[in-house]
Amino acid sequence: MPLGRGVFRKKLVLVDHRRETHAIAFQLIAPDQMPFSAQHNPGSLDDRGRQLYLKLDPGVWLVLRPYQQVQAGTAHISAAEWADLFVVAPVTANLLGKVAAGISDDALTTTLCAYSGPVMLAPAMNSNMYLNPVTKKNLAFLRSIGYTIIDPEEGEMACHTVGIGRMAEPEAIFSRIAAFLSEKKTPKRKSRAKPPAETDTAFALAGRKVIVTAGPCREKLDPVRYISNYSSGRMGYALAAAARGAGADVTLISGPTELAPPDNVAFIAVESTSDMLEAVMAHIDSADALLMAAAPADYAPLNVAAEKIKKHDSALHLELAPTADILKQVAKRKHPGLAVVGFALETENLIENATRKLKDKTLDMIVANSAAQSGSGPGALSNQATIISDSGQITELPLMPKRELADKIITLLAEKIRQPQIK
Ligand code: CTP
Numbered sequence: 001m002p003l004g005r006g007v008f009r010k011k012l013v014l015v016d017h018r019r020e021t022h023a024i025a026f027q028l029i030a031p032d033q034m035p036f037s038a039q040h041n042p043g044s045l046d047d048r049g050r051q052l053y054l055k056l057d058p059g060v061w062l063v064l065r066p067y068q069q070v071q072a073g074t075a076h077i078s079a080a081e082w083a084d085l086f087v088v089a090p091v092t093a094n095l096l097g098k099v100a101a102g103i104s105d106d107a108l109t110t111t112l113c114a115y116s117g118p119v120m121l122a123p124a125m126n127s128n129m130y131l132n133p134v135t136k137k138n139l140a141f142l143r144s145i146g147y148t149i150i151d152p153e154e155g156e157m158a159c160h161t162v163g164i165g166r167m168a169e170p171e172a173i174f175s176r177i178a179a180f181l182s183e184k185k186t187p188k189r190k191s192r193a194k195p196p197a198e199t200d201t202a203f204a205l206a207g208r209k210v211i212v213t214a215g216p217c218r219e220k221l222d223p224v225r226y227i228s229n230y231s232s233g234r235m236g237y238a239l240a241a242a243a244r245g246a247g248a249d250v251t252l253i254s255g256p257t258e259l260a261p262p263d264n265v266a267f268i269a270v271e272s273t274s275d276m277l278e279a280v281m282a283h284i285d286s287a288d289a290l291l292m293a294a295a296p297a298d299y300a301p302l303n304v305a306a307e308k309i310k311k312h313d314s315a316l317h318l319e320l321a322p323t324a325d326i327l328k329q330v331a332k333r334k335h336p337g338l339a340v341v342g343f344a345l346e347t348e349n350l351i352e353n354a355t356r357k358l359k360d361k362t363l364d365m366i367v368a369n370s371a372a373q374s375g376s377g378p379g380a381l382s383n384q385a386t387i388i389s390d391s392g393q394i395t396e397l398p399l400m401p402k403r404e405l406a407d408k409i410i411t412l413l414a415e416k417i418r419q420p421q422i423k
Pocket of ligand 1: 240298
């Protein structure tokens, strides 16, 4: 991965949670500043045990220079003010619970609590602990407030069980760090006194009724099978949290996902595209905005088999019928005060296809993202989007966590709602 020179001016706190009492902040320096001896001894500390040299990919070095021992006094505050990124790996279920609850009872959690910039956490724990609903809720909450979670992988763990929960490979974690720090825009540190939702969007949608759809739809094939897609629901859930943060009265209509709904949001669980259509139509007349982030199915089996379809040696032909397009149905009875935002995931001709959908579905805004962009799209924690408005305004945004993108969409939506042609 090519790293721009700017990356080496960025600083990060990188914490190995297993040695949390030795939490150290590091600064990246350019590979050409690396001593000759270290080039032959990658992954090593220098003579004084203070510099760490790591080889990421062939030809790419990250050189990490200890900035500060985090031990006592107010060191946690200065480390928290100094860093551009805070990475913790591995993150245990216990640490996750403490961070989600705001508990600060050691050097690591105190520093993290005092830190207001971007955070990456790489969980690692036994599968049962990882799949525990409490852990899932903590992960969902931390994601909803903008933390980047580097998902664990399947494999053998320290307890010798095999399953999901093994920490992502260090190389994968460093690639995420390098990709993040290489982004053109330097992540701004945010003041704790004014968290992002309050700074940009607080009260922007106060008193407004907002419907958000999220997740995939499932179309039944027989009693044990369905057709669906890879949508995780993360973008829709982030939008629901962002709209709620902006003071809106939010109804989240969601297909099946692994996520916990944000707090203080009315939640309607649906399964098929026709269920979702029905739920949207039941709420649309009193709504000020619809954010259609769900991935409904375009086709559903024409006939649902009453019994399990049995296996045969010959090919199986399924007959599929088009489902209703929810946005087109909404357009037919759109009242003048309703702002409608669509989403377009494209594998080619992004702007052209998204602009066509904006017009065909009578949208006020469409959020387009390319399935070809790595780190973006269904299942990813971040998204790289281009927002096209019906006035022709095109806003191209960099890759960012879905929660941050959600705040930007909500800001643009609030501006639209204030415009007279919508009201
Ligand atoms: N959408 C909808 N009803 C459907 C399918 C999609 O309301 N039955 C909405 C999506 O929620 C999204 C927008 O339409 O906000 C665009 O969805 P997308 O899947 O990108 O486009 P399609 O219209 O399905 O067209 P294609 O699959 O050919 O790209």
